[in-house]
Amino acid sequence: MKIFECDHCRLALFFENQRCEKCGYLTGYSPDDQDMLSFDPSVLTLVSDKDGKEFRYCANREFGVCNWLIPIEKNGKFCPACQLNRIIPNLSDNENFQKWKKLEGAKHRLIYQLERLNLSYVSKLKDLNQGVCFDFLSRNPTHNRMTGHSSGVITILLEEADTVHLEKMKTQLLEPYRTLIGHFRHEVGHYFWDRLVATAPVILEEFRGIFGDERADYGQALLRYYQSKYNMDWKGNYISQYAGSHPWEDWAETWAHYLHIMDMAETSFSFGLSVNPNLNEQSLVGKIDFDPYQNHDFGQIFKAWFPISFAINSLNRSMGIPDAYPFVINGEVMKKMKFIHRLLFGMR
Numbered sequence: 300m301k302i303f304e305c306d307h308c309r310l311a312l313f314f315e316n317q318r319c320e321k322c323g324y325l326t327g328y329s330p331d332d333q334d335m336l337s338f339d340p341s342v343l344t345l346v347s348d349k350d351g352k353e354f355r356y357c358a359n360r361e362f363g364v365c366n367w368l369i370p371i372e373k374n375g376k377f378c379p380a381c382q383l384n385r386i387i388p389n390l391s392d393n394e395n396f397q398k399w400k401k402l403e404g405a406k407h408r409l410i411y412q413l414e415r416l417n418l419s420y421v422s423k424l425k426d427l428n429q430g431v432c433f434d435f436l437s438r439n440p441t442h443n444r445m446t447g448h449s450s451g452v453i454t455i456l457l458e459e460a461d462t463v464h465l466e467k468m469k470t471q472l473l474e475p476y477r478t479l480i481g482h483f484r485h486e487v488g489h490y491f492w493d494r495l496v497a498t499a500p501v502i503l504e505e506f507r508g509i510f511g512d513e514r515a516d517y518g519q520a521l522l523r524y525y526q527s528k529y530n531m532d533w534k535g536n537y538i539s540q541y542a543g544s545h546p547w548e549d550w551a552e553t554w555a556h557y558l559h560i561m562d563m564a565e566t567s568f569s570f571g572l573s574v575n576p577n578l579n580e581q582s583l584v585g586k587i588d589f590d591p592y593q594n595h596d597f598g599q600i601f602k603a604w605f606p607i608s609f610a611i612n613s614l615n616r617s618m619g620i621p622d623a624y625p626f627v628i629n630g631e632v633m634k635k636m637k638f639i640h641r642l643l644f645g646m647r
């Protein structure tokens with residue numbers, strides 16, 4: 300994600316800032332402008348420093364989970380990100396509330412990225428057939444639902460936001476990387492498969508050529524995966540072990556990684572990052588001097604991103620923390636990512 304600044308005093312701001320730490324102005328994210336705006340806190344109405352337009356905050360700001368702005372002339376209590384919530388936890392339960400807060404952080408970053416990719420979506424609360432919504436639930440035998448996607452309903456279990464649970468699952472499922480943003484990116488990938496691939500015969504045909512035939516029995520495939528995962532040979536063809544379970548999961552996993560790379564590339568671009576290591580070999584020299592969302596060539600994005608990701612992993616190792624990007628992208632995975640990039644870029 301790009302870095303923002305306060306329109307009033309020019310301090311750098313994070314996407315999540317509700318107030319500028321330096322000048323004390325109120326801040327908020329305007330999805331229409333794809334930018335952070337600042338507001339004089341001594342004035343009752345929110346009039347943007349940038350262009351004098353008037354806004355109000357999304358109703359979820361009250362709970363500290365959203366800083367998005369709604370233009371005053373638009374109707375509705377919630378911003379485009381919060382409009383997608385169908386079930387949220389009972390806010391009187393503090394433990395669940397804290398988990399929901401973390402989930403909202405990841406979800407807002409996801410929605411920002413969907414906007415940057417120009418992907419259209421609508422809330423299921425407005426369009427039952429084409430829409431998408433989020434249910435944030437506790438694990439409970441009465442509903443028996445798990446984190447996943449089904450016909451536009453994305454369920455995220457609140458326990459995913461529990462760091463102890465996260466570490467336990469990483470070990471249990473042999474996953475080198477498990478994060479909230481990763482869950483959101485994966486699950487929304489299933490939704491967009493339904494929207495962009497399943498409904499377009501030519502694209503579906505191409506998908507099958509690259510990812511395999513998704514008409515293979517999904518239940519059987521997952522069963523087989525859980526029975527044989529420990530001796531499965533996946534490294535040559537897939538981005539992760541789970542991606543090898545079924546073409547749908549391969550798509551969702553690859554999609555999530557494509558979004559990871561695009562986000563890291565945008566952040567790198569925004570910071571003007573470049574690396575030029577002290578090596579004879581030139582493959583780790585890199586610079587992202589373009590907006591990845593405006594570049595049609597994923598090969599070029601990858602080539603510029605890879606050296607930076609290697610440097611970030613090395614920095615993490617300096618601090619004794621796991622690699623930021625602990626995956627290898629082989630030729631097969633690259634083909635899949637290029638397919639996704641072509642598909643999304645072609646829609647702009």
Ligand SMILES: [Zn+2]
Pocket residue numbers: 305306307308309310319320321322323324337
């Ligand atoms: Zn400021």
Ligand SMILES: [Zn+2]
Pocket residue numbers: 357358359360365366367377378379380381382
């Ligand atoms: Zn909101």
Ligand SMILES: [Zn+2]
Pocket residue numbers: 485486489547548551
């Ligand atoms: Zn999945």
